[in-house]
Amino acid sequence: MSKLQKKPIVAILSISTCALIVLAVTIAKRQDRSLAATPSTTAEKSAEGHSTDESLLPNIPDKPAVPTKFVDVATSAGLTYRWHVPGREPRTILESIGNGCAFLDYNNDGNLDILFVGPKLALYEGDGHGHFADVTRQSGLDKFHGHYLGCAVADYENDGFDDVIITGYNTGLLLHNDHGHRFVDATVGSGLDTHAWCTSAAWADIDGDGKLDLYICHYVQFGPKETQLCPYNRISTGCGPVWYQPQYGALYHNDGNGKFTDITHDWGMDQVGAKSLGVAFADFNHTGRQSAYVAKDLMPGNLCVNSGQEFEENGHASGTAVHENGAPYAGMGVDWGDYDNDGRPDLAVMAYQEEDKGIFHNEGDGLFTNQYQNLGFSPGGYPWISFGTKWLDYDNDGYLDLIYCNGHVSDNINKIIKTQQFGEPTMLYHNNGDTFDNVSAGLIGDADRRIVGRGLAIGDYDNDGRIDVLVVDSNGKPLLLHNETPHTGHWLTVRMVGKRSNRDGLGAQVNVVAGTFQQLRLCQTDGSYLSASDRRIHVGVGKSTRVDYLTVKWPSGQSATYRNLPVDRQITVVEDSPTYSNVL
Numbered sequence: 327m328s329k330l331q332k333k334p335i336v337a338i339l340s341i342s343t344c345a346l347i348v349l350a351v352t353i354a355k356r357q358d359r360s361l362a363a364t365p366s367t368t369a370e371k372s373a374e375g376h377s378t379d380e381s382l383l384p385n386i387p388d389k390p391a392v393p394t395k396f397v398d399v400a401t402s403a404g405l406t407y408r409w410h411v412p413g414r415e416p417r418t419i420l421e422s423i424g425n426g427c428a429f430l431d432y433n434n435d436g437n438l439d440i441l442f443v444g445p446k447l448a449l450y451e452g453d454g455h456g457h458f459a460d461v462t463r464q465s466g467l468d469k470f471h472g473h474y475l476g477c478a479v480a481d482y483e484n485d486g487f488d489d490v491i492i493t494g495y496n497t498g499l500l501l502h503n504d505h506g507h508r509f510v511d512a513t514v515g516s517g518l519d520t521h522a523w524c525t526s527a528a529w530a531d532i533d534g535d536g537k538l539d540l541y542i543c544h545y546v547q548f549g550p551k552e553t554q555l556c557p558y559n560r561i562s563t564g565c566g567p568v569w570y571q572p573q574y575g576a577l578y579h580n581d582g583n584g585k586f587t588d589i590t591h592d593w594g595m596d597q598v599g600a601k602s603l604g605v606a607f608a609d610f611n612h613t614g615r616q617s618a619y620v621a622k623d624l625m626p627g628n629l630c631v632n633s634g635q636e637f638e639e640n641g642h643a644s645g646t647a648v649h650e651n652g653a654p655y656a657g658m659g660v661d662w663g664d665y666d667n668d669g670r671p672d673l674a675v676m677a678y679q680e681e682d683k684g685i686f687h688n689e690g691d692g693l694f695t696n697q698y699q700n701l702g703f704s705p706g707g708y709p710w711i712s713f714g715t716k717w718l719d720y721d722n723d724g725y726l727d728l729i730y731c732n733g734h735v736s737d738n739i740n741k742i743i744k745t746q747q748f749g750e751p752t753m754l755y756h757n758n759g760d761t762f763d764n765v766s767a768g769l770i771g772d773a774d775r776r777i778v779g780r781g782l783a784i785g786d787y788d789n790d791g792r793i794d795v796l797v798v799d800s801n802g803k804p805l806l807l808h809n810e811t812p813h814t815g816h817w818l819t820v821r822m823v824g825k826r827s828n829r830d831g832l833g834a835q836v837n838v839v840a841g842t843f844q845q846l847r848l849c850q851t852d853g854s855y856l857s858a859s860d861r862r863i864h865v866g867v868g869k870s871t872r873v874d875y876l877t878v879k880w881p882s883g884q885s886a887t888y889r890n891l892p893v894d895r896q897i898t899v900v901e902d903s904p905t906y907s908n909v910l
Contacts, residue, residue, distance in 0.1 A: 393812065394721070394756065394768025396795065398775075400806040404458040405450060407442045409800050416563045416738045418554050419570075420495060423525070423545075424713065424733070424780025424800040426476035426856025429787065430488045432465065433506030436896075436909060438787040438860055440796060442804065443474050443492060456788040456808070466508035472497040476781065476856030480529035482538045482580055484829040493524035493542060493856070502584065517586040522573050523548060528852035530607035530616040531828050531881050532593070532632060537580040538828045541595075541618060543602035544573035559743075563736045567601050567623045575599025575620065594636045598628040606853040608662035609833065610671045610688060614883055616833050619646065621657030621675050627684075631692070645694045646673065646686050655684060656711075659782070659855035663717030664688075664846040665726045665757060669837075671848060676712035676730055676855070683712060683730075702761040710750045711735060714782025714855040718793045722815035722866030724843055725757040731779025731797045749776030752797060752805070773807050785860025791817040791894055793864055798857075815868040816893040818876075821909065822849050822863070825901040826882035833881040836863050840870035840893075867893060 411421050428441040437454035439461075441447070447467040450458035462468045473495040482489050487506055492499040498520030502512040513520065523545040529538040546567050556565040577595045578586040590596045599605075604621035611617065615632040622628065626647035630637040641647030648654050656678035662671045666687070673694065675684030685701055686694035698704060710732035717726040732750035739746045752769060755762040766774070777799035787794050792809035799805060818838070822831025834849040847865055851858045867873060873891040880886075880901050888906050891897065896909035 394754065394765040395810045395812065396720075396754070396769050396773050396807040397810055398772040398805050399456070399808045400804050403456055403806055403808075404460070405440065405804055405806055406460065407444075407448045407450075408803050409444050409798065410802075411800075416555060416736065419546075419564045419567065419735075420523075420548055422564055422735045422737065422800075423475060424778070424856065425474075425798050426526075426714075426781035426854075426858075427783050427796050427798050427804065428477050428479050428490070428858035429783045429785035429796060429860045430479045430490070430851075430858065432488050432503060432509075434487055435506075437789070438785045440787075440806075441477060441479075441490065441858075442798075443477050443781070443856070445474065446471060447474065447492070452787055454787075454789050464508070466510070467501075470499060470511070472499075474499075475524070476526050477858055478527035478529055478540070479851050479858035479861075480538050480832060481828070481830050482529065482540070483584065484537070484824075486829060491518075491527050491529075491540065491542075493527050494520070495523050495548075496521055498524055498542075500584075512584050516584055517581075517588065518542075518578060519576065519588065522576075525602065526604050526856050528605045528607055528618070529832060530618070530852075531833055532577075532616055533579070533634070534615070534881065534883070536824070536826060536828055536882065537582055538830070538832060539580045540578045540586065541575060541599075541605055541607075541620075542578070543575045543599055543605050543620065545603065545623070546570035546601055547573055558736075561738065561742050563738055563742065572600035572625070575602050575605070592636070594638070595630065598630060598637075598639055601625050602628075603658045604660040604675070604853075604855055606660045606662050606673075606850070607833065608671045608848060608850070609835065610662065610673070611692060612670075614881075616881070619660055619662070619673055619675070621655070621660045623658075624654050624656055626654045627657050627675065640692060644692050645696070646675070646684065649682065650696070656681065657684070658713045659715040659730065659853070661716050661853035662848060662850070663726045664848075665717060665728070666759075667725065667843060667845050669844070669846050671846070674715055674717065674728060674730075676715050679711050680708050683707060685728075702763065703755065706755075706764040706766075707753050710753065712753075713780045714797065714857055716782060716784045716795075716854050716859060718784050718795070719864065719866040720754075720793050720809055720814075721756070721811050722791070722817045722868065723757075724815065724840075724845060724866050724868045725759055727757045728755045728762065729753065729782070729784075729795055731777065731782050733778035733780060733800065737801075747776060749778055749799075749801065751776055752779060752807075768811070769807070773805060777801070777805065780855060781857040782854050783857045783859040785862070786819065786864060789896065791819070815866050816870060817867065818865045818873055818891065818893050819896040819909075820863040820865070820876070820878075821896060821898045822861070822878070823898060823900045824880065824882075826884060827880045827901055830861055831880065831901070832861065834863075835879045836865070837875070837877040837879070838865050838867070838873055839875040839877075840867040840873045843868075862896070
């Protein structure tokens, strides 16, 4: 494969994810639109007939019929963090970009903790039973202050503890985790350049050396000399990205010992990622290599295919770069997940209001088709500007559902367009196996309040076998959506420990066979928007009371199969080990 062609990228003038300014003709069109709305004793390199490959066919498990129920418990759980932008309206594009959050296990005790990113960082330690204690000062995070925006979580040193990269506006931090006691600033001397408007970031082992490399999205050139506000319907509001020159993302190789080398040019990534807001890695084509999708704001999205020594940009050729009419997505949050259980990871890309989100079905051979409308998502999600998103199986029926948060980009939008508000609802869709139903009514009470939604992360913070959701409200307090859906299916949660591979096992694929159906699930912390999620792999198996086969394909290329596993528990799988262990 050849490197990316160095062609200029032309910004298309239309509504942005971060502003309302557009050409007059586009304004008119937008206003005319309606806004209605028993374990194996041996490890095998593969499981014959049960490998993770493209021969897997979709099939329908027995699914429990359950009502959906998520309840916001942020306050009672002990989360006191708040986001607030000082000053009067309107907000600029920088002030409306939002912030991120993370589920992580910083002290490696088996319980998820919570990180919030903003002008101040905050860390809350979880007890595994639904309660959190503020440990920001004890962890050393209280001394950091800056225009911080997002985060990415991974054990980049392979020492068994979660480290963190913090992104921000012309700032950033590489935080080394000192064995669960405190975080140490390791930025200086690391080789990472933080002098850009950095948004989302993602960790992946792109060259198979067992060390996690790092991609950081960059947005636009913005400062005091650039235009701050623009008129819209004779009212000033934040300008869109079409007013600003792009910045391009950066790719760093992990050299070990806390050192990184910029390989953006060497790997052909210097002309992708302009005005980028979201990034996620996956081995979507089963080559054993981690490829990336980079979501960009009003510029064609980039599907960067990993050849082993460089990336080839295949956005247009794959069908993931633009809408069918040729217009680019206002791409924000992204996530990979096999929603139809055919053994191929699919891709979700969030977008602007009145715009199809990208629900790209992986057809194989590097091709994707947008199934957003065919799957029943439209028009329920049309009115909203969508940011953080994740695939999750919240009712454990064996199919991945989808959640995404929304929030307008103009704080004074109600003065400009009376039918719109700054805060917007969170959307939850249930996967029926062939279509998706809008089950957002299952977000109960404050879980359904209108928010300025930005970052979003998922994880089972109370270890009850049901996936919970953490959401940033950039105009107030977070949502901690506790999953209280009753009578859900059986489940299995898998914690990965790499030996030849990176210790987190990021990039591993797990193929689960339970009863009459199969699933492919990914080990990942990336995706969504400015945020990081629980790296444990959660698998719902419906009414099945055993997992017949669990096959792990490690990033190193090693595979192992475990047979006849009990359900409704957490297990740990160690690379090169013939057995698994139960998590107590």
